[in-house]
Amino acid sequence: MTPQYLFVYGTLRRHCLNHPLLTDCVYVADAHMRGELYEVNNYPAAIASESGLIAGELYCLEHPEQLLPILDDYEECAAHCPEPHEYLRCQQTVTLTDQKYLAAWVYIYNRPTESLQRIWSGDYLQYLQENL
Helix, strand or coil, rough: CCCCEECCCCCCCCCCCCCHHHHEEEEEEEEEEEEEEEECCCCEEEEEEEEEEEEEEEEEEECHHHHHHHHHHHHHCCCCCCCCCCEEEEEEEEECCCCEEEEEEEEEEECCCCCCCCCCCCCCHHHHHHHH
């Protein structure tokens, strides 16, 4: 079976409270994706874009068939969640620190960003450190 990967950029990163959701995943490397990052309500929102970089972490999913539905519930984009979903799970190209590219699942924000504050650094952990 082909490995499946997950790119996380916010509260699922290793130094955040929600990281235990990824207990059955294998950390691969720090990575980034092309996009813009925004502050919603104490959590980040990423959109795919060529105008910036979003810092995050890449994980290999040990049991994607079990974990992805749990994460879809967490991100409120499972089929039973009310529409329109705040996030969509999509495949995106991510770049590892050694410049290799991989396709990974990413939760992309699915609402307008005009009223949100952009996180210009693209790094949610850095943003938290600077704004706490």
